[in-house]
Amino acid sequence: MRVSLKLSSSLESVDKIERTAEEFATLAGFDEDTVPNIAMAVREAAVNAILHGNAYNPAKNITATFEANSDALIVRIADEGTGFDPTNVPDPLAAENILRGSGRGIFLIKAFMDEVHFRQLHPGTELTLIKHRAPAQPAA
């Protein structure tokens, strides 16, 4: 199962990607507690791509690719921006940052997904978000 979207740098695109994540994760069989968390992580990645990556530049697009297999849901969000250094993100839980009005997006993505990978695209950044399926419960 695979869906791919190429969208303009707008808040409407963020909403569309979030809705697609919700529908795709539901179709892929994730439960009602996990689906909103996946949708939120994907939304945060899309916001970063449009706001920080493409800086709302109407000439730049973002792409979102959704894939599901027997092991996991894999979402890739790519922008066409100047690049991003994931090692340079302040810890939003640190006492000096706790009252900051921004800077929690990457933290929430990592909190809700099992794996988060960053790749530089020259130009742009691709985030890969992976949510593994819960292991099957052994029969009683």
Add this chain to the structure above:
Amino acid sequence: MSMKVATRQVDGIVVLDLSGRITLGEGSVTLRDAVHDVLAKGSKNILLNLGDISYIDSSGIGEMVSAFTSVKNAGGELKLLNLTKKVHDLLQITKLYTVFDIKDDEASAIAAFKK
């Protein structure tokens, strides 16, 4: 669904009843404008009723933190009321649960303000 705000006063405390989604863009701006409007009119104590907030993203969380700081800097208090489980979980994950004064009951929330 965008965010809506209804404003009322209870015992000198401004209660902002919020509904919808607090997300990047309209929702965050609406919250910021509502809080600034209260402060501009001279009130300093605000109770944010989040009972009908269905969703908050990181921008919405940031806007609530900024509102908390603005009100505190103005010499007032901002408290939160009626968190849904989702919002409660988000504030716990981000360690903001200990920053905000969070109440489940409006009467005790109003009574808790220093007047």
